[in-house]
Amino acid sequence: MDEPLIHSPVVRTSFAQHLKQEPLAPLRLGKGSGNEKLSKLERRIGKKIYTLTLRAGHDCPFAEDCRARAVVDDKGKAHLEDLSTEYRCYAASLQALRPTMREVGERNSRILHEACHRGVIVGATCLMEAFPSAAAVLRAHVAGDYFSYRYFKAMCLAADRCPELEIYGHTKSLEYVERALEMELIPPNMKLSLSVQKGQAAWATKLRLMAQAQGLKMACAYVLQPTAAQYSPMPVDHDDYLAYTAEEDYALVVHGTQPSRR
Numbered sequence: 640m641d642e643p644l645i646h647s648p649v650v651r652t653s654f655a656q657h658l659k660q661e662p663l664a665p666l667r668l669g670k671g672s673g674n675e676k677l678s679k680l681e682r683r684i685g686k687k688i689y690t691l692t693l694r695a696g697h698d699c700p701f702a703e704d705c706r707a708r709a710v711v712d713d714k715g716k717a718h719l720e721d722l723s724t725e726y727r728c729y730a731a732s733l734q735a736l737r738p739t740m741r742e743v744g745e746r747n748s749r750i751l752h753e754a755c756h757r758g759v760i761v762g763a764t765c766l767m768e769a770f771p772s773a774a775a776v777l778r779a780h781v782a783g784d785y786f787s788y789r790y791f792k793a794m795c796l797a798a799d800r801c802p803e804l805e806i807y808g809h810t811k812s813l814e815y816v817e818r819a820l821e822m823e824l825i826p827p828n829m830k831l832s833l834s835v836q837k838g839q840a841a842w843a844t845k846l847r848l849m850a851q852a853q854g855l856k857m858a859c860a861y862v863l864q865p866t867a868a869q870y871s872p873m874p875v876d877h878d879d880y881l882a883y884t885a886e887e888d889y890a891l892v893v894h895g896t897q898p899s900r901r
């Protein structure tokens with residue numbers, strides 16, 4: 640793995656620049672204890688889980704099969720915009736319905752976009768300042784995805800600097816994962832599930848094998864309709880445990896209200 644960037648002259652310059660700029664507001668992490676599925680997982684693994692929420696659909700540059708997003712009109716009323724006919728993103732449905740969840744996603748997204756625009760080190764610093772101080776688990780993300788390669792690198796760097804924190808979650812940003820794997824930038828406490836879209840199975844499998852060769856935990860996750868899941872030879876992840884372990888490929892079942900098929 641690359642020597643931690645933090646000691647390089649480039650990093651010192653970035654920090655100096657960061658200090659001269661307007662300070663960023665802190666990110667807001669959620670608590671797994673507020674979510675039925677995650678609180679069960681907390682009990683099962685005996686660790687506290689925190690969550691990072693961004694904007695579903697807006698912050699997902701590679702989402703095709705699932706894409707939906709909450710859009711607020713001129714009168715301040717939110718509605719759901721479906722951009723895919725395969726299945727509807729559940730997090731986007733929630734963000735269209737629940738202002739609090741939407742606002743947290745918007746706030747975190749705004750802060751992280753600005754931080755990563757200033758640089759990878761600033762993005763990583765912003766993340767590290769929000770991370771819990773004790774050993775814990777971060778579910779990144781409950782909405783949204785790695786919206787840029789800079790952000791993905793910032794998360795890798797922050798994870799590398801905080802080895803007591805485990806970071807897990809799904810991503811459709813396979814392109815960024817591939818670039819980071821080629822540079823061996825992903826630390827072992829980042830456990831990713833590659834959310835496989837149509838035509839990506841071979842690519843995702845190649846990335847999983849690359850990751851395993853580097854000693855990382857990485858799984859491919861296939862989203863299936865309920866009937867297909869019944870006949871799937873893969874285990875189905877009902878409680879996030881398989882996402883957390885990222886040790887074997889698994890299936891997820893589409894849930895929430897779905898748009899009518901056109």
Ligand code: SF4
Pocket residue numbers: 694695696698699702705706707728729730731781782783784811
């Ligand atoms: S990538 Fe995830 S958060 Fe983004 S639209 Fe798809 S399901 Fe929703």
